[in-house]
Amino acid sequence: MNDIIKTILVTGSGTGIGQAVARKFAKAGYNIIILGRRKEPLVEASSILSEIIAEGKFSSKVTYFPGVDVSDLDALVAMFEKIKSEFGHIDIIVNNAGVSGPVKIFTNSSLQEFRDCVSIHLSGTFWTSVKGLDVLEKSGKIITISTFFTEENKFEQRPYRFRTPYTAAQGAKNRLSECLAWELVEQGIQSLATNPGPVHSDRIYKTVYPKAAAEFLRIGGFPGLTNRLIEEIATGLLPYLGDDNAIIETQSREVAKRIVKGNPDLNEDEIQDLSKKLLQKIQEIAEKVQNNTKKMIVDNEFLSQDDVAQMVFNLSDEKTSRLLNGKVIPNDRVFYPVKPIIERKINHDSTKNLDNKVILVTVTTTSQKEIKEIFEFVSSIKKVNTKQLIILTHKNELTDISNDLFKDFHHHNLDLSNEDAVKKVFNTINSRYEKVDSTFHFTGTYDYENEFTSLDPDKWNRMIEEFINIPHLITRESVLSMASPEALDNPDLFKTAKGNIIIIGPQAPIGKKISGVIRARAEVFRGALRPYVTTANQELHDVLNSNINLTLILQGNVNGDPANFEKLRDTLTTLGAQEEFKNNLIYHIDE
Structure with missing residues (x-):
C-alpha cells in the first residue's frame, strides 16, 4: 500500500500559503514533506497535517526538515539524501519559500539585502528544483509559486514599487519555470508556475x-x-x-x-x-x-491561501499539468493598469554628443567579440570632448584582454560584485568630477547551449551576480552619484537629479532555426532585468520625482538575426547625450 502513496515536498511550508498547500494535499492522502528555517512553525504544521491524515484514515505520513534555508545548497543536498533513503522518490515539488525582502526605494537597500532576497526566491527555487531531480519521479512535477507583480508577457510589465529585488527574482523565476519545462520534457517531468495576486496573509x-x-x-x-x-x-x-x-x-x-x-x-x-x-x-x-x-479586483476580494492551494492542486492533475506544461498560469484577478513601456525605435539625433559629460562604462561580459565591440564604442566616445571617460571591467577570464585593449583609457579592472570596491570608485568620481552624467553597463550574454539543470554552483552564482546583482549595484551607485549620496537621508535631493543610465542586457539567440529550449534559456535573465528596470523607473519617476533616465536595451530579434552594432552605438550615444527626462524604459532596437 505504501509504495503507491504519492509524496509532495513543499518549501516554506510551516505557515501561510505553503502550509495551505500541504493541507490540501494531506486531505488527498499524500505523504507530506515540509521544510523551513524555523522549527516551531514546522512542528505545529506537522501536528495539523497529521490530524488531517488521521481523520482521512490515510496511510500517508508527514516529515519535516527544520533549519533548511532553500538558498543553502548544502542543506538542500543533505535533505534530499535523507528523503531518498526514507521515501525513495517524491512526485511533486512545490517551490513556495520566499521573503518580502527590503520594502524600500532601491537606492536605500544594502546590496546584501538585495542579494538575500534574490537568493531565497530565485536560487532557492533553482536548487530545490535541480537537486530535487535526484528523487523526483520520471513523471513528476515542479510547481513554482511566483507573483503577478512582474511581467506576465515580455512586452507588458507590472512594476512593484519598493520591491526591486523581489520583482527581479520573480521575473527570472517565471522564465526559469518555463526553461525547466523545456529541459526536462524528455524525462517526463513537467514544470509549471502560478502567479497569485494579493493573498490574505500576515505578510x-x-x-x-x-x-x-x-x-x-x-x-x-x-x-x-x-x-x-x-x-x-x-x-x-x-x-x-x-x-x-x-x-x-x-x-x-x-x-x-x-x-x-x-x-x-x-x-x-x-x-x-x-x-x-x-x-x-x-x-x-x-x-x-x-x-x-x-477596488481593482472584480469582487473586491484578495485570494485566500486556500485559493492558491487549490490552484496548485489543480495544476498537479495529470491531464492539466500535461496541457499546461511550460506555462505560467495567472492566478490573480487584479485589473492592474500599466503604462506602455516597450519601444523598438529611437529617434537618433546626430547633433547631440557626449561633450563635457562624465561617462562611466562598466563591463562584465566574458565574450571577446562583445568586449571588442565595447572597445569600438568607447573609442568613438574618446573622439568627442568628454569631461571624463572611465571604464571599469570585471575581473574574469578576459582580464588580460581588457587590460590590453583599454590601456590607453582611464581604466580599472576590479571585482564589480564587491560593493566596497565599487563604492570607492564612485566616491573618487564624485570628489573629482562632481557626479556621473551617463553610465553604460554591459552585462554580456551567457552561453545558451549550456543546460541550466547541469550548471554547477559557481556558474549559477556567477550568473546571478553578473545579470542581476551587479546591474543593480551599478544602477544604485550611479543614481546616488547623479543625485548626491546625501539623498539617502534627504530624498528631496532626487528631485533635482538628472542623468542617464543604460543597461545593455543579454542578446537574443542567433541562428536560422532556434529551438524552444534555447529561447527559454535566453529569457531567464532578460526576464530578471525587465521587471527590475520597470520597478526602479517607477520609483525614480513616480515616487522620487527625479529626471534620471534608466533604460534597458535588449539586442537581437525573434528572427535570430545578429545584433546590429552600428545601431547599438548610435542608440547609446543618443541615450547618453540626453539632457531632459524622456521616461525611456526598454528598447528592443533590432526588432
Missing part, C-alpha cells in the same frame, strides 16, 4: 503594506520629523502595528528614549507623541493602499 498586512506606507512617509515627509527619524521610528514600531494601546504606549516610549539618547536636543515626550501619530498615519496609508488594490 501582506503586517509587513509589505505597512513598510511601503512607511517608505512613502520617509520620502514625502511627516510634520515635526526628519526623514531619518521617520525611518528610525518606523523600524522600531512597525512590529507592534495593530497591538493594544498599552503595548504601543510602552514601545513608543522606548523608541523615543533611544532617539533622544542620540539627539539630546529633542524632547522625549514630543518624540513619543509624534511616533504614535506616525504609526497611525502608516496604518491609514497601508489600509488605503489595500483598499485601492481591492
Whole structure:
C-alpha cells in the first residue's frame, strides 16, 4: 500500500500559503514533506497535517526538515539524501519559500539585502528544483509559486514599487519555470508556475503594506520629523502595528528614549507623541493602499491561501499539468493598469554628443567579440570632448584582454560584485568630477547551449551576480552619484537629479532555426532585468520625482538575426547625450 502513496515536498511550508498547500494535499492522502528555517512553525504544521491524515484514515505520513534555508545548497543536498533513503522518490515539488525582502526605494537597500532576497526566491527555487531531480519521479512535477507583480508577457510589465529585488527574482523565476519545462520534457517531468495576486496573509498586512506606507512617509515627509527619524521610528514600531494601546504606549516610549539618547536636543515626550501619530498615519496609508488594490479586483476580494492551494492542486492533475506544461498560469484577478513601456525605435539625433559629460562604462561580459565591440564604442566616445571617460571591467577570464585593449583609457579592472570596491570608485568620481552624467553597463550574454539543470554552483552564482546583482549595484551607485549620496537621508535631493543610465542586457539567440529550449534559456535573465528596470523607473519617476533616465536595451530579434552594432552605438550615444527626462524604459532596437 505504501509504495503507491504519492509524496509532495513543499518549501516554506510551516505557515501561510505553503502550509495551505500541504493541507490540501494531506486531505488527498499524500505523504507530506515540509521544510523551513524555523522549527516551531514546522512542528505545529506537522501536528495539523497529521490530524488531517488521521481523520482521512490515510496511510500517508508527514516529515519535516527544520533549519533548511532553500538558498543553502548544502542543506538542500543533505535533505534530499535523507528523503531518498526514507521515501525513495517524491512526485511533486512545490517551490513556495520566499521573503518580502527590503520594502524600500532601491537606492536605500544594502546590496546584501538585495542579494538575500534574490537568493531565497530565485536560487532557492533553482536548487530545490535541480537537486530535487535526484528523487523526483520520471513523471513528476515542479510547481513554482511566483507573483503577478512582474511581467506576465515580455512586452507588458507590472512594476512593484519598493520591491526591486523581489520583482527581479520573480521575473527570472517565471522564465526559469518555463526553461525547466523545456529541459526536462524528455524525462517526463513537467514544470509549471502560478502567479497569485494579493493573498490574505500576515505578510501582506503586517509587513509589505505597512513598510511601503512607511517608505512613502520617509520620502514625502511627516510634520515635526526628519526623514531619518521617520525611518528610525518606523523600524522600531512597525512590529507592534495593530497591538493594544498599552503595548504601543510602552514601545513608543522606548523608541523615543533611544532617539533622544542620540539627539539630546529633542524632547522625549514630543518624540513619543509624534511616533504614535506616525504609526497611525502608516496604518491609514497601508489600509488605503489595500483598499485601492481591492477596488481593482472584480469582487473586491484578495485570494485566500486556500485559493492558491487549490490552484496548485489543480495544476498537479495529470491531464492539466500535461496541457499546461511550460506555462505560467495567472492566478490573480487584479485589473492592474500599466503604462506602455516597450519601444523598438529611437529617434537618433546626430547633433547631440557626449561633450563635457562624465561617462562611466562598466563591463562584465566574458565574450571577446562583445568586449571588442565595447572597445569600438568607447573609442568613438574618446573622439568627442568628454569631461571624463572611465571604464571599469570585471575581473574574469578576459582580464588580460581588457587590460590590453583599454590601456590607453582611464581604466580599472576590479571585482564589480564587491560593493566596497565599487563604492570607492564612485566616491573618487564624485570628489573629482562632481557626479556621473551617463553610465553604460554591459552585462554580456551567457552561453545558451549550456543546460541550466547541469550548471554547477559557481556558474549559477556567477550568473546571478553578473545579470542581476551587479546591474543593480551599478544602477544604485550611479543614481546616488547623479543625485548626491546625501539623498539617502534627504530624498528631496532626487528631485533635482538628472542623468542617464543604460543597461545593455543579454542578446537574443542567433541562428536560422532556434529551438524552444534555447529561447527559454535566453529569457531567464532578460526576464530578471525587465521587471527590475520597470520597478526602479517607477520609483525614480513616480515616487522620487527625479529626471534620471534608466533604460534597458535588449539586442537581437525573434528572427535570430545578429545584433546590429552600428545601431547599438548610435542608440547609446543618443541615450547618453540626453539632457531632459524622456521616461525611456526598454528598447528592443533590432526588432
